[in-house]
Amino acid sequence: MRVVLADDHDLVRSGIKALLQMVPGVEVIAEARNGRELVTLVEDLQPDVVMTDISMPEMDGISAIGEIHSRHPGVRMLVLSMYDTVDFVKRAVAHGACGYLMKDAPPFELEQAIRSVMATGSYFSPAIAQRLLQPSEPTADDELTHRQVEILKLIAQGRASKEIAFELGLSPKTVDVHRARIMERLQLNDIASLTLYAVRKGLVKP
Incomplete structure (x- = not known):
């Protein structure tokens, strides 16, 4: 599984990359610091999975997801965020994300999420799935x-x-x-x- 990783914090991105490199069969082929860079990398490299933060400079993660999904609908996109409100999750899904994972999730869940989006087409952590059942305020x-x-x-x-x-x-x-x-x-x-x-x-x- 070829993964492009996007997060504007170098330290966070390095930590996620290190965890992903421990997962058999997963390779991080490129990293982006903002949404615009992410869109360009996906265009050039055609990865299997995009794992992106939401809040980034130049172009936020949700806008980038929407642009990538319109051009490359086969690329699986997994959000890794600190935001857990229902409207964030629903906005991400509406733009083309097929999974949502919290940054404070245990490391094993990262492998579970990436394998799930490839095998079944979606992954939502238990906490996020529970929140999706709650009524949301307008986005x-x-x-x-x-x-x-x-x-x-x-x-x-x-x-x-x-x-x-x-x-x-x-x-x-x-x-x-x-x-x-x-x-x-x-x-x-x-x-x-x-x-x-x-x-x-x-x-x-x-």
């Missing part, structure tokens, strides 16, 4: 349009309207209109509240 994708989610991420990163407009190819006035609509839809009144919302939904790192 950012449920509450906002794709463009609004893009703008909200940049607002939460402290970008000014002009910067956001330049990055997304919009006018500053259009960005301001989107921001007003986001605030109205979410019933939030200031940038600090928008930022807290973005962190809670996993759109940006705390």
Whole structure:
């Protein structure tokens, strides 16, 4: 099983790689520090499995999963994350993930997860499976349009309207209109509240 591993923390990635190298028949063929790099590596190397974190710079793990799934539906994608809320899991699955594993899982579960996604097409740890049975609150994708989610991420990163407009190819006035609509839809009144919302939904790192 050829695996591409993605996590923006070098130490975490090294630890996961070391554990995977102890699993017979598993080879880590490449590593990525962000979602954009992950998409490129998968395009070039065509691995069997992608194991990725969610919160990464440049492109988050869920966006990367969605892009990879649309181009390479046969690649199995396993999320390895510290986020265990139902909306994170459901967003990952909706974008194409076939498994979800917590970073605090015991080491043996890593082998169990990767073998399961290859053999049966899915793996969800017992804790995650139990959470999936609970009702979930709406995700950012449920509450906002794709463009609004893009703008909200940049607002939460402290970008000014002009910067956001330049990055997304919009006018500053259009960005301001989107921001007003986001605030109205979410019933939030200031940038600090928008930022807290973005962190809670996993759109940006705390």
